[in-house]
Amino acid sequence: AGGVVVRLAGLYLLERGAHNAYLGMETVKGRADGLINQVHYADAASAVVAALQRAQAGDTLVAADDAPLTREQICTVARLVSPFDARPMPAFEGGEAARGGAGTGKVIDCSYTREAVGWAPRYRTFADFIERLAP
Numbered sequence: 657a658g659g660v661v662v663r664l665a666g667l668y669l670l671e672r673g674a675h676n677a678y679l680g681m682e683t684v685k686g687r688a689d690g691l692i693n694q695v696h697y698a699d700a701a702s703a704v705v706a707a708l709q710r711a712q713a714g715d716t717l718v719a720a721d722d723a724p725l726t727r728e729q730i731c732t733v734a735r736l737v738s739p740f741d742a743r744p745m746p747a748f749e750g751g752e753a754a755r756g757g758a759g760t761g762k763v764i765d766c767s768y769t770r771e772a773v774g775w776a777p778r779y780r781t782f783a784d785f786i787e788r789l790a791p
Contacts, residue, residue, distance in 0.1 A: 692725060
């Protein structure tokens with residue numbers, strides 16, 4: 657009673673995340689156009705700190721970046737930088753994904769979190785993160 661919950665979208669770093677998993681597979685179970693909501697580890701941490709400092713008791717907050725990418729977009733973007741540039745693009749077999757179901761996914765709305773605790777991600781999207789690393 658009186659606590660605060662911060663739910664996090666899929667976490668990523670350069671070395672960890674959906675891109676690393678997908679680009680390590682020949683075939684990905686799930687649709688290429690399936691949406692994946694993500695948030696960088698540092699942005700997730702800053703959301704938790706903001707919640708500790710400014711959230712109201714009983715709040716349930718959600719931390720995600722500005723726009724989900726499809727499974728295919730995640731792989732395409734990750735392949736712009738090393739070590740993923742040498743990895744082949746996986747095939748997407750469609751159907752029900754191992755996690756996340758068979759549909760195209762959902763878009764997380766974290767506008768309440770942003771307003772309630774004054775939080776915004778440093779990396780607007782996974783693509784923004786990768787573009788900052790690209791040569």
